[in-house]
Amino acid sequence: MENKQKITIKDIARLTGLSKGTVDRVLHNREGVSKKSYAKVMKVIEDLGYEPNIYASLLAQNKERVVAVLLPRSKDGDFWELAEPGIVRGMDFGRNFGIKVQKVDYDQYDIESFRSACDEVLALEPAGVALPPMFKNETLVFTAKLRAANIPYVYFDSKLEDNGYLAYYGMPIYQSGYLCASILTDEMDMKEVGIIRIQRDKHGQSDPTINRREGFIDYISEHFPKCRISNVFINPNKPREIDGILAGFFAENPGIQSVAMFNSRIYLITRFLEKHPEKKCRVVGFDNLAANLLALKKGLVTSLIAQRPDVQVFSAISALTEYAVFGKAPAKRDNFMPMDILTRYNAEYY
């Protein structure tokens, strides 16, 4: 194998007695080649293990291609803001290969804006699309179009089982809930736990927190069958209500020493707890938003379970780039990325 005189199409042309034009036709399955010539070329390619020089190929093609990233528009200390550095890194990475990485964002609460963002992406005729599935049904419609247009796509953050994606980069959702419970109950005999949830009134949004809650509840019932689980609902759009609701909740359930929340808004709860230092709660939440990290530093949150949206989106972009440029699919299709446990002593290194 180690006769490393990198063979070229010129070599193949010489060995087959054909011209490099014909070899090129064979390599790209273009028409206009006799069966005999085709077979001859293929044999030499097999025998010598020809691998095209991608630099030369890309140079000759000399066209700019684009990889689109479709995701919710981030504001302030939002979850999606965490993905931003990954997109920037992805742009850098793509640029090395002549790939333009273009972000297309939408309002995650406005399905119309999602639809038009999808159209915008299609109009780009991208070489690949990276996206988290937010609106479930619309996403399925969109990815069906992508498949029809033969455009590869990669899910990140969470995924749908549409069986057509090139790869997935994200957390194992259920297990993250399980992990959450195990941290919350570490070294304790858990008697009572509070779950704080967000009132949803949306049209079929893909909601990972449901699956996460299942993992949580399973852990609790496996390890502490007698533990009481109480739920309370808040609405993050009406922040003034929250304190009252929580005060009522804790008053009704005075035994609660542990609190969990399955979305990224745990900071809403610690705002309340900070004002009521008499409540010494063990608190576990998700995602390293700036506000959450602050609460962690202050000791109001015991641990955060974090994923790294930046790493995920970068992985998605680089997978699509390598697929577009080198034609190689990612080694693994489903890439469950680590669930990082953040405490006040290691958080700053993430």
Add this chain to the structure above:
Amino acid sequence: MENKQKITIKDIARLTGLSKGTVDRVLHNREGVSKKSYAKVMKVIEDLGYEPNIYASLLAQNKERVVAVLLPRSKDGDFWELAEPGIVRGMDFGRNFGIKVQKVDYDQYDIESFRSACDEVLALEPAGVALPPMFKNETLVFTAKLRAANIPYVYFDSKLEDNGYLAYYGMPIYQSGYLCASILTDEMDMKEVGIIRIQRDKHGQSDPTINRREGFIDYISEHFPKCRISNVFINPNKPREIDGILAGFFAENPGIQSVAMFNSRIYLITRFLEKHPEKKCRVVGFDNLAANLLALKKGLVTSLIAQRPDVQVFSAISALTEYAVFGKAPAKRDNFMPMDILTRYNAEYY
């Protein structure tokens, strides 16, 4: 900015009234260009934001360069084995850019083998070297030679303060000890803790466990000033002695409920603990060796603090590759990578 007619050296040549040969000389800081021409070319480059086409560049160069990775030879379930996947990934990555990534390993207990490995690396005339500093003095000698030969090098795992490295990818060592103590004492009133250490008799090896132990002890004395800290030494090369030593240690210090170890060999301890289930110890160790992970699964280890040698070595290789190919230095010089907290419920995703 968006006048995206990708400009080329030919354009620059035209605009400056020079030839592409001269433009090329300017771009590569080669001699034989008058100050005036140099300035003219640079101005146009600045103004138009010229970026070279790397496909064309690599195609034209058409030469194989090598990035060397110098590290201890790994055996069985060794720490260094964990780096292996990162090297493979690095090879893949490098291949995309016509860079050959070559591993050169040595016996970490044999300074002579290290010296000859260094010579081997130098003989390769590499475009870059990635290495963890094992033998401190010898490493300084080696990196001095690299600097003299103008070969960039990147430390990973740990680093020396030689002020000449291109980048560092590794854990914040001291903080990892601090974190270790915080996990070990979580929710407990810590009265007594055992530290298990390895007898060293080596010639000036760079030993991160010392710094780590400092972090640990600082945390304990800050949070539990009255806590007693006992040390015991084992020799991993004489495994038959270990059980006896530990039995003696626990007999002498019956109050010990928590155990820490600052190298990757915590599995040596859990082997003993498994045979003595009456000792219910909280145990925290380092690094996700297969044997450690097994102990974690069995519940013999509470948590492992892990770094990701594979990610570190891959980061080192890709940094060197990008430096060699694109001439761009890494964004940050000192890259302190996350200290991952592994429990039995999240370990498998690392």
Add this chain to the structure above:
DNA sequence: AATTTTTCCGTTACCGTGCACGGAAACGAA
């Protein structure tokens, strides 16, 4: 047999950079 059509293939001009070669101009020394 003469023609058109189809099939097949070689030629050639790129793509953007790198670099060796050699020549012109400027400079210095005699």
Add this chain to the structure above:
DNA sequence: TTCGTTTCCGTGCACGGTAACGGAAAAATT
């Protein structure tokens, strides 16, 4: 002035692959 040196720069080929163009040969039609 003449001749050698040095400085500076343009020319042209190479790198490996792509694809348009057009022509020769084979097949089909008249």
